[in-house]
Amino acid sequence: MIVVTGATGKVGHELVRLLSEAGEQVTGLSRQPAPLPEGVRHSPADLAEPASLKAAFDGADALFLLVAGEEPQAILDMAKAGGIRRVVLLSSQGAGTRPQAYRHAAAFEDAVRGSGLDWTILRPGGFTSNAFAWAEQIRADRTAAAPFGDVGLPTIDPADIAEVAAVILREAGHAGRTYELTGPELVTPRERAAVIGEVLGAPVRFVEQTREEARTQMLQFMPEPIADGTLAILGEPTAAEQKVSPDVRRILGRAPRTFADWATQNIAAFR
DSSP states (O other): OEEEESTTSHHHHHHHHHHHHTTOOEEEEESSOOOOOTTOEEEEOOTTSGGGGHHHHTTOOEEEEESOSSOHHHHHHHHHHTTOOEEEEEOOTHHHHOTTTTHHHHHHHHHHHTSSSEEEEEEEOOBGGGGGGGHHHHHHHSEEEEESTTOOBOOBOHHHHHHHHHHHHHSSSOTTEEEEEOOSSOBOHHHHHHHHHHHHTSOOEEEEEOHHHHHHHHTTTSOHHHHHHHHHHHHSOOHHHHOOOSHHHHHHSSOOOOHHHHHHHHGGGGO
16 A cells, blocks of 8 residues: 555645556545545545554555645554555755755655655656646736746656656665756746647747746745745756756656646646
């Protein structure tokens, strides 16, 4: 049995589908119920309340874990007590490149490494799906606003993260590894807006925000240290943050999907 936390999220939902179609027994864990593939058990639980995880973990042998809640050691202790012996942690690139800003993710990584479980850590960079934040604006007036319009980053499709996680959860040989997950190329916000316009068949005008405008917007849905860390990556990325990693290709045997691939798959959201 494989337990997938965040089973209704961008990565988790796709991971549940992939594992289920591969014939694995899967328990999808989330705070609220949501449609899951036939045969997948849903367990209502909250990573912020480790005691609520007991029913989901009992009898399982592998765990896909999000960085959520404040007690990673308690979560992992509960996993071990339930019989789980293998954990795949979805962390963040920032845990490696900016651990002070991404202390939460770094703390989960430390706990996983010291857990005594077979562990694998996934460190994705920015998600291509962050472009969904533009959907309402593009539908309304064909504009997209973002800071640092000409700074490129190798954003990754969450579907690729899910596919990598599915392979690692089902195959041996990945214990003790940390994988950096990126897309295949650097793409700027201005270029992403143009790609969406091309797929739509209608130009999308890019509007460059100031750093402070973007920060004010981010603080509506993320803590201040994460907002500041994210802005630092978006505006002044390090060489490591702009590096295209070979890890997706190594694990999947193919190149990661491009931003154009993602836009084509999800264009209905922008019409």
